[in-house]
Amino acid sequence: MTMDRVQTYINENKGRFLDELFEVLRIPSISAQSSHKEDMVRCAEHLAIALAKAGADVAEVVPTEGNPVVYAEKIVAPEAKTVLVYGHYDVMPVDPREEWLTEPFEPVVKGGRIYGRGADDDKGQSWMHIKAFEAMCATDSLPCNVKFMLEGEEEIGSPSLYGFCEENKERLKADIILVSDTSMISLATPSITCGLRGLTYMEVEVVGPNKDLHSDLFGGAVANPANVLTRLVASLVDDEGRVTIPHFYDKVRVLSCEEREALNEAPFSQEAYMKALDIAEVEGEAGYTTMERTGIRPSLDVNGIWGGYTEEGTKTVIPSRASAKISMRLVPDQDFEEIGRLFEEHFRAIAPASVKVNVRFLHGGAPYVSPTDMEAYKAAERAVEESFGVKPLPFYSGGSIPIVSGFERILGTKSILLGFGLAEDAIHSPNESYGLEQFEKGLQTIPLFYKHFAK
Amino acid sequence: MTMDRVQTYINENKGRFLDELFEVLRIPSISAQSSHKEDMVRCAEHLAIALAKAGADVAEVVPTEGNPVVYAEKIVAPEAKTVLVYGHYDVMPVDPREEWLTEPFEPVVKGGRIYGRGADDDKGQSWMHIKAFEAMCATDSLPCNVKFMLEGEEEIGSPSLYGFCEENKERLKADIILVSDTSMISLATPSITCGLRGLTYMEVEVVGPNKDLHSDLFGGAVANPANVLTRLVASLVDDEGRVTIPHFYDKVRVLSCEEREALNEAPFSQEAYMKALDIAEVEGEAGYTTMERTGIRPSLDVNGIWGGYTEEGTKTVIPSRASAKISMRLVPDQDFEEIGRLFEEHFRAIAPASVKVNVRFLHGGAPYVSPTDMEAYKAAERAVEESFGVKPLPFYSGGSIPIVSGFERILGTKSILLGFGLAEDAIHSPNESYGLEQFEKGLQTIPLFYKHFAK
Numbered sequence: 005m006t007m008d009r010v011q012t013y014i015n016e017n018k019g020r021f022l023d024e025l026f027e028v029l030r031i032p033s034i035s036a037q038s039s040h041k042e043d044m045v046r047c048a049e050h051l052a053i054a055l056a057k058a059g060a061d062v063a064e065v066v067p068t069e070g071n072p073v074v075y076a077e078k079i080v081a082p083e084a085k086t087v088l089v090y091g092h093y094d095v096m097p098v099d100p101r102e103e104w105l106t107e108p109f110e111p112v113v114k115g116g117r118i119y120g121r122g123a124d125d126d127k128g129q130s131w132m133h134i135k136a137f138e139a140m141c142a143t144d145s146l147p148c149n150v151k152f153m154l155e156g157e158e159e160i161g162s163p164s165l166y167g168f169c170e171e172n173k174e175r176l177k178a179d180i181i182l183v184s185d186t187s188m189i190s191l192a193t194p195s196i197t198c199g200l201r202g203l204t205y206m207e208v209e210v211v212g213p214n215k216d217l218h219s220d221l222f223g224g225a226v227a228n229p230a231n232v233l234t235r236l237v238a239s240l241v242d243d244e245g246r247v248t249i250p251h252f253y254d255k256v257r258v259l260s261c262e263e264r265e266a267l268n269e270a271p272f273s274q275e276a277y278m279k280a281l282d283i284a285e286v287e288g289e290a291g292y293t294t295m296e297r298t299g300i301r302p303s304l305d306v307n308g309i310w311g312g313y314t315e316e317g318t319k320t321v322i323p324s325r326a327s328a329k330i331s332m333r334l335v336p337d338q339d340f341e342e343i344g345r346l347f348e349e350h351f352r353a354i355a356p357a358s359v360k361v362n363v364r365f366l367h368g369g370a371p372y373v374s375p376t377d378m379e380a381y382k383a384a385e386r387a388v389e390e391s392f393g394v395k396p397l398p399f400y401s402g403g404s405i406p407i408v409s410g411f412e413r414i415l416g417t418k419s420i421l422l423g424f425g426l427a428e429d430a431i432h433s434p435n436e437s438y439g440l441e442q443f444e445k446g447l448q449t450i451p452l453f454y455k456h457f458a459k
Numbered sequence: 460m461t462m463d464r465v466q467t468y469i470n471e472n473k474g475r476f477l478d479e480l481f482e483v484l485r486i487p488s489i490s491a492q493s494s495h496k497e498d499m500v501r502c503a504e505h506l507a508i509a510l511a512k513a514g515a516d517v518a519e520v521v522p523t524e525g526n527p528v529v530y531a532e533k534i535v536a537p538e539a540k541t542v543l544v545y546g547h548y549d550v551m552p553v554d555p556r557e558e559w560l561t562e563p564f565e566p567v568v569k570g571g572r573i574y575g576r577g578a579d580d581d582k583g584q585s586w587m588h589i590k591a592f593e594a595m596c597a598t599d600s601l602p603c604n605v606k607f608m609l610e611g612e613e614e615i616g617s618p619s620l621y622g623f624c625e626e627n628k629e630r631l632k633a634d635i636i637l638v639s640d641t642s643m644i645s646l647a648t649p650s651i652t653c654g655l656r657g658l659t660y661m662e663v664e665v666v667g668p669n670k671d672l673h674s675d676l677f678g679g680a681v682a683n684p685a686n687v688l689t690r691l692v693a694s695l696v697d698d699e700g701r702v703t704i705p706h707f708y709d710k711v712r713v714l715s716c717e718e719r720e721a722l723n724e725a726p727f728s729q730e731a732y733m734k735a736l737d738i739a740e741v742e743g744e745a746g747y748t749t750m751e752r753t754g755i756r757p758s759l760d761v762n763g764i765w766g767g768y769t770e771e772g773t774k775t776v777i778p779s780r781a782s783a784k785i786s787m788r789l790v791p792d793q794d795f796e797e798i799g800r801l802f803e804e805h806f807r808a809i810a811p812a813s814v815k816v817n818v819r820f821l822h823g824g825a826p827y828v829s830p831t832d833m834e835a836y837k838a839a840e841r842a843v844e845e846s847f848g849v850k851p852l853p854f855y856s857g858g859s860i861p862i863v864s865g866f867e868r869i870l871g872t873k874s875i876l877l878g879f880g881l882a883e884d885a886i887h888s889p890n891e892s893y894g895l896e897q898f899e900k901g902l903q904t905i906p907l908f909y910k911h912f913a914k
Binding site for chain 1: 656658660667668669670671672673674675676677678679680681682683685686688689690692693694696700736737738739740741742743744749752753756757758759760761762763764765766767768769770771772773774775776777778781782783784786788811812813814821822856857858859887
């Protein structure tokens with residue numbers, strides 16, 4: 005049987021697959037830092053060559069205003085279904101650097117896990133697709149047309165990919181977009197992500213006196229921008245954990261009792277969750293479970309805050325300015341641009357006359373939903389059931405991949421979010437890792453998806 | 460008349476006094492930088508020789524664990540009153556070096572002002588005392604016993620002087636300590652500093668999950684230490700600008716209506732103050748004027764705050780921890796150590812169970828008050844009235860000179876803060892300067908103080 009040949013090929017070559025992945029992981033392709041500009045190009049070229057070697061007829065590095073997009077395709081038959089694989093080769097910055105136990109860009113395997121920046125997100129997951137594609141090509145068992153689109157700006161909000169999609173609508177035509185950039189509940193409880201939260205990411209600055217002042221001489225008489233910032237930011241969420249921005253909740257889709265029940269069916273241990281994070285209590289919007297808080301409710305987080313003297317020792321300064329990066333996770337049908345406007349209006353409205361405020365929209369993305377009655381969802385469900393031995397649960401993730409709703413809007417194509425990550429992968433954190441078992445399960449599942457989807 | 464002879468001597472010699480001051484200003488005695496260790500000793504020796512030449516019977520450089528103390532004395536009669544002059548020969552670092560328009564350690568006179576590091580703080584002000592002492596000795600008109608104690612560590616918190624005082628209580632016995640290390644409101648509105656605020660400087664850290672988390676996945680379900688920090692810090696000051704720490708105000712000395720009226724008599728333009736700082740409104744404790752807010756009321760300022768991602772661009776992280784440096788300006792009779800304890804207790808009490816907090820006391824100093832009914836205050840008041848032609852106002856400064864409260868505690872001696880600085884002297888900043896008129900007014904006023912105090 006074809007599938008046996010594919011799986012045999014994977015088994016025989018998985019050691020090499022891993023060595024090759026390590027080469028990719030060694031490229032420090034951090035999109036947020038302009039000093040890594042050349043690494044981005046190097047990584048894109050490396051992947052295009054890998055796709056050509058894997059069996060693509062076309063494999064290109066397409067320049068954009070930002071980092072290049074890697075595009076590849078193999079058309080097996082005009083009438084066959086077409087799968088567009090999306091992934092990203094850029095990674096998050098590595099700070100706090102000192103908390104890494106190994107070099108972030110020198111991957112190692114320890115305790116059955118690959119450690120390194122991008123091991124999961126999203127180099128590790130993208131690599132499974134390239135290698136599954138290679139296995140199907142090599143065994144002459146590719147049942148669908150396949151297109152690859154790997155971008156280098158996902159972690160900074162995909163600023164160039166929207167334009168790339170606009171300009172390449174014809175070329176990117178597909179029946180489904182296949183994305184592995186999400187997580188499962190656990191290997192024992194596999195899941196397919198069917199909801200993603202959106203995002204509005206803002207930066208605020210509170211400006212007080214025109215220079216830093218001595219707090220001995222001015223303390224108590226002049227608005228201190230750092231004090232004011234804490235006041236303004238604290239007021240954005242009330243005691244019930246609700247965001248206080250007027251009209252913030254207006255468009256939030258309210259789930260039915262049945263839907264909420266289904267969502268809470270997923271096995272989840274609050275105890276284990278708190279233990280894993282070493283916290284004594286969870287905190288969030290009153291009246292919702294942890295699963296609901298991250299799955300179906302919006303939230304507001306301070307992602308960064310800074311101002312004044314932050315070195316060793318003391319300096320009695322009233323800083324002239326203080327800033328914060330604040331992001332809001334959105335759910336259907338919140339509009340990320342509208343939320344940005346509401347945030348800005350509200351922040352300006354609550355600022356006291358004693359300071360000036362600057363508010364900037366940094367980036368955003370719409371929330372997304374994958375209906376569980378889609379053909380692709382059903383194909384993914386069968387594939388996971390065969391490889392894991394358990395039927396996967398639909399999962400509402402707290403995460404967002406803003407470009408996924410962009411795909412639907414620009415290309416008119418739905419995405420299926422078949423990710424193999426786990427919470428313990430620590431993506432975006434020091435010591436990111438990806439389990440060898442996850443890598444292998446992914447390699448095994450992807451060809452099964454193609455098989456079921458092709459029918 | 461004796462005083463005429465003194466003033467004549469000063470007038471005839473003031474050119475030389477200035478040349479000699481320049482020699483002192485040329486020594487880069489920066490206490491904060493260990494590379495200047497030898498300059499400290501050189502400066503101390505230079506001053507001891509100057510005091511001996513000026514007429515002291517004893518003039519010594521006394522080693523300490525840190526920089527030496529210059530001690531000198533002249534006893535005119537056992538029954539005469541004794542004045543202990545305190546000053547410091549160390550200066551602040553000169554950074555940002557590039558903002559100096561002239562060499563910091565090559566003094567020049569421009570537009571009637573002496574430019575150079577230490578021109579005011581405190582070499583210029585200390586030199587007036589040495590030269591006034593010389594003038595009184597040379598004209599045989601010194602009416603008091605005089606002791607000098609000039610330290611080399613004021614700008615780094617006087618770590619050795621407390622011990623020096625403990626060990627030399629007998630020798631340092633005096634009726635008053637005379638200090639010129641403060642400023643006046645203006646030459647047209649001379650003032651005597653009668654209150655200095657104290658300080659308690661804390662650092663707090665809010666610790667949440669044991670690692671940075673992806674805000675997509677966890678946002679809304681886990682306490683974000685940066686959000687919690689803003690909440691806790693914001694809550695430390697209420698809507699009325701009052702510090703919310705229980706018992707914080709218990710020991711705050713309440714001034715009488717008359718005292719407050721006197722304090723507010725000082726000419727002060729709120730408009731000019733706001734314009735200079737480029738702010739549209741002041742902010743502080745309700746019910747108090749700006750002069751009162753910095754002079755007689757305690758305050759709480761965030762001096763630094765940091766946590767999460769603070770670089771360019773975006774990172775959707777829930778930081779594992781977030782911190783702030785927070786200092787409180789204190790007034791009589793608040794105890795800086797007690798305030799530190801109250802702060803810590805309160806901060807721990809208000810932290811939610813969803814986070815841990817760490818609280819550290821970084822440093823502190825007691826507030827100080829010179830009662831305006833002291834003999835020495837009245838003598839200073841008369842001296843200033845005679846030399847300036849205007850009765851000086853009592854002035855409550857927001858600043859602190861921690862050692863002054865140390866003197867009272869260790870030696871049991873009050874200080875009189877008869878400073879001739881002005882706000883435009885830019886002490887601690889580039890282009891520090893001291894007006895020739897201030898220098899001359901000081902020289903003129905000091906012997907008058909001795910005359911009136913001797914009676």
